[in-house]
Amino acid sequence: MSTSQRQEAPHLESSANTPRARRRPRRDERAPPRKRDWFLGWSWWLKDLLLPAYISETAPILVGGCGRSGTTLLQVILDAHPELCCVNESSIMHLGKLDTSKLANRIDLPIERVREIADSSPRHSQFVERLCNEFAANLDKTRWADKSPRNVRRLPYIFKHFPKARFVHMLRDGRDAACSLRTHPKYKRINGELVEMKTWKRMEDCAQRWQNDVSEGLAWRGHPGYHELRYEDLVSKPEQVLPELFEFIGAPWTPEVLEYHRVEERSQKDPGFQKPLFVSSVSRWRKNMSPADGETFQRIAGPLLESLGYATNDTWTSELKDGNGKPPR
Numbered sequence: 001m002s003t004s005q006r007q008e009a010p011h012l013e014s015s016a017n018t019p020r021a022r023r024r025p026r027r028d029e030r031a032p033p034r035k036r037d038w039f040l041g042w043s044w045w046l047k048d049l050l051l052p053a054y055i056s057e058t059a060p061i062l063v064g065g066c067g068r069s070g071t072t073l074l075q076v077i078l079d080a081h082p083e084l085c086c087v088n089e090s091s092i093m094h095l096g097k098l099d100t101s102k103l104a105n106r107i108d109l110p111i112e113r114v115r116e117i118a119d120s121s122p123r124h125s126q127f128v129e130r131l132c133n134e135f136a137a138n139l140d141k142t143r144w145a146d147k148s149p150r151n152v153r154r155l156p157y158i159f160k161h162f163p164k165a166r167f168v169h170m171l172r173d174g175r176d177a178a179c180s181l182r183t184h185p186k187y188k189r190i191n192g193e194l195v196e197m198k199t200w201k202r203m204e205d206c207a208q209r210w211q212n213d214v215s216e217g218l219a220w221r222g223h224p225g226y227h228e229l230r231y232e233d234l235v236s237k238p239e240q241v242l243p244e245l246f247e248f249i250g251a252p253w254t255p256e257v258l259e260y261h262r263v264e265e266r267s268q269k270d271p272g273f274q275k276p277l278f279v280s281s282v283s284r285w286r287k288n289m290s291p292a293d294g295e296t297f298q299r300i301a302g303p304l305l306e307s308l309g310y311a312t313n314d315t316w317t318s319e320l321k322d323g324n325g326k327p328p329r
Helices: 003-008 033-050 071-079 100-107 111-119 124-138 149-153 155-161 174-182 203-218 231-236 238-249 255-262 264-269 291-307 314-319
Strands: 061-065 084-088 143-147 166-171 187-190 193-196 226-230
Touching (some): 033 100, 033 111, 061 084, 061 149, 061 203, 071 084, 071 166, 071 255, 084 124, 100 111, 100 124, 111 124, 124 143, 155 166, 166 203, 166 238, 174 203
Parallel strands (some): 061 166, 166 226
């Protein structure tokens, strides 16, 4: 074949004169990082659907509940324990929603290492186990925890794959939780600076979220791995409720966890936890709810509020005054 013919039809040239082609990368290997995460997450989901479950022997501590119910406060308390470390809102228990970039940031590991662990883990629960064990080892801690309010909706998965897990359901007066949800987040970090957001959500949405999330957790009452902790008790009588909590999770009680605000690294990272426990956020609804807000909350979540003992009937709405619950300016 002439040179001109080879140029016009290079596919006809003998393979003997060309080097052996390398293995073509799999589709997930060629994909951008976010797509790789998607492929891997859904492959784990399919394996869990079709194959026997991978059962972990680890005993993690999972914290969850409706947002704005004290889950972050409990996280920093656990972090202050000499044997424990707690991942902050990594969504790691949400099968099919892998985000290696977010995990690398939350667990303070190089993203290449997070992806290496993910790629070498045949199942999602194995990935969680390996990644969090490494997270704890890097901090010289013996046990890890994960705090995410949405963990309360992942309990079937958690107890199936981590049967030795201990789940702590944070409960709070739904009226206070709804008032806090309504204005959250108050700030957003932009270019390293906190910028006020002036968030103002509908009371209907906040009340419904509290109703849904709390109900998800209450369904597990009686399970040996389930424990309830009320925000109001945590801030008002920690010396009474925390020893009980640590006995439940299987960690030795130490009063030094109440000094969480003195941990320099924590104070710099979370300015809201630079002071000890306080009770000023209890019953904030009395000032933050308007009569219309109260009626809305009572209509959506009143029966649950009463069943938890936060109200005896619907007369609490008469305590609310016009002018409360105004959006930020």
